[in-house]
Amino acid sequence: MTRRRTAGQKLREKMTTALEATGVAGIEFDEYETEALDRACAAADRAEQLQAVYDVELAGEARPTMLSRLSAELRHCERQSVQMLERVRLTEELPKSARHQRAAQTRWDRHRKRNEARVGPRPQQVGS
DSSP states (O other): OOOOOOHHHHHHHHHHHHHHTTOOTTOOOOHHHHHHHHHHHHHHHHHHHHHHHHHHHHHTTOOHHHHHHHHHHHHHHHHHHHHHHTTOOSSOOOOOOHHHHHHHHHHHHHHHHHHHHHHOSOOOOOOO
16 A cells, blocks of 8 residues: 655655756755755645645534634645745855955945935924
8 A cells, every 4th residue: 555645745856856957966955955845844744734624624514713714724834835945945056256246336336326416415304
């Protein structure tokens, strides 16, 4: 008898497959990404369990307060899973060049000074 895969197991498999599909040799999740993925999978498993309880309640008594609470908790688990997945990068980020950062900062500084000169100081408001 084969055991059915949970939502968390399916999610982990999808993320691992997506990481392998990047084609970058030797890329793997770091410890923070692994922790985020673990939490996302746990949230997906909880959401799946809550969905089963929701379905039973809907088929049975269908109490509005219970359905509302279960629905809110389901949304929370789904949101938590998505937030954790946002912390997982599937590509290697190239380090930013210090030279390019300085050049960009210089441009922004010049832009800010020009705007300050155009606008001038803000007028003071007198309280009534």
